[in-house]
Amino acid sequence: MELVVVVLIGIVLVAVSHSFLVVRHVKKQISEMSEALADVKNGNGNRRILAEKNELAAPLAYEINGIVKNYETRLALLHQTEETNKQLMTSLSHDVRTPLTTLIGYLDAVYKGINSGKEREKYIKTALLKAHDLKEYIDVLFDWFKLNSNEFAMQMDIFEITEQTRNILIDWIPIFEDKQIEYVIEIPECPFRVKLDLDGYARILNNLIQNVISHSHADRIEFTLLQQDRNVKIILSDNGIGIEKEDLKHIFERLYKCDKGRSEKGSGLGLSIAHQLATKMGGRITAESTPGKGTVFTVLIPLAE
Template sequence: MKDLKSLKHFLIVRFIQIVVACALAEAIVFRTFGDALIRSLMLAFFHTDDISGMGLAELGMVALAVLSGAILGFVKAVVPQQMVRPLELILSTLNRFSADLIHLPSTGSQVSDLSPVMRFVLAIVITGIFLIMLLPYIIAGIVFSGMVIREFRAIEEREKQEREEYERKRNLMLSDIAHDLRTPMTTVAGYAKALEDGMVPEEKIAEICQAIQTKTGRMSDLINLLFDYVKLDSDGFVLTKESTDVCEMVRECVAFQYQDIEDAGMEADIDIPDEPLMINADRIQMSRVITNLITNAIRHNDAGARIGVFITHDSERIDIMICDSGDAIPREMAEHIFEPFVTGDESRNSRGGTGLGLSIAHKIVSMHGYRIRLIQRPDIAGYKQAESYSKMFRITIPRG
């Protein structure tokens, strides 16, 4: 769709440019040859070459009188008599009308009195004149066709590259999913075998069972996230939008995870307006986005870090900001942070994430017509509430 819009814009712009160029070329040709041509034709047909005081419309009438007279004389010479009468009537009327408008004698009889060879030459000359006048447009058509062909080829090349990149990312995703499932499954299998063989001391059984539960929970989370990611990308999924107080929604998400923030040894800084700010959104899906961003801030930072949740607004937009004071995300990773299973994403190893959460958040926000961005130092210094933090995810919701 994006390529079709860009192609439409490209064709319109180029067409306008070419039309303007043709008009300029036509004006140059007429300026260069027009006066001499019209004077010669008038001298031949009307025995005068005085075109002083003639405007553009009158000069057009001269050309029309000459052309209709030439065609009339040519038709009389080469077309059978029984077929020429209706055409002769039309051409004679047109010839007299155009000649009378500029007070010149009708040219039809003069042309018909010429010899057959001269009438043929005259027809060739008139045809050549029009071909010459059309030459800029013929050249423009060829050039325009070449532009269209090149643009279509460029679109095909971009689509090919996008397909190849999609295949590469899909294969990478499948490989990472296999890795993320295999690791906890191997651990669970090892623990289960140890329990079956009676190799676990009595006092360690509860600990092993807890580890098995943790690993299976991780596999379940990964499968659920993958399911959600695929579901959001399917054609059948639609948002269930309703009027929602964004302040109340964010407060609920923070309250739900406040204990997790404290258990992680982190400090929470919350600044949410008391008055309701209504938006039209899918409350469940947007709550998942906020929850996911707070979960990421907890999971990917060490104890002692600060997490900030702020909402600001003006007449044009509402901003939701989820900030933390942890380490900055490397630039090469930050550029692809919303892609699934970013290469090198530590969320698939030591921190225990799946690498899909931010992709899902980005999809949900985009489906609403909102925008989500990662902002880090030094850019974050431009936001008063977040200037003391190292990074933040900002969701921008247009108003009205």
């Protein structure tokens, strides 16, 4: 009987000792967690809490690590957004102020009667072109902010894309002719039904064409629409100056401009907007280019089921 009591006491002592060690280890881990969280609070987002899988505090440690990682990801996105907004404001101050100043100058000259006859007409035409530039730029900015707002929603519906495409391209023909750009448009007579946001699709085509006109220095544009597997494939090619290989990797990034010297107008948002819109509609845009020979943009949009 005494032996049994001794054994029981021994078991209790071992259990108490083990529990004491476990509690002490957990307290140490909690202390480390507190230090780690304080470190994270002070800006060290790379801090992680180490724990073995079989340890009592392991689930809590892993959960905290996950929260910290998610916090760092959101913080990085916030910093990226802040940087983008700064770049947008810089771009806005240059790309709006310059044509606006010119526009005011020409209109002021006309208003004061400084010029007359053909020169006056030339001033009015230049002012009109600057006004169009401003509207184009503001439209792109509006699209950008709308696309990246939480309230953005697409009105997806089934459309016959060939007729819709013709309607979009018709408005560009006078511009091609005015700028003496040869154009070839190949759209089949057979209908293709796709599910898309019609305004978004128009913005994709308009942005791609505007990019060619503004930056490629091309005198020939080819536009082809055809079916490829379960997609409608739209190809826009030009014979312009092309895009360097290093620039080609980044052309769909927001605010990226191949022209680092800013000698050409442009917000650096048009291609990014087109890329985002295509993605949101379940499609995609790619680009291929050979410097000195031209560029080919390809848009794929899934056919409706």
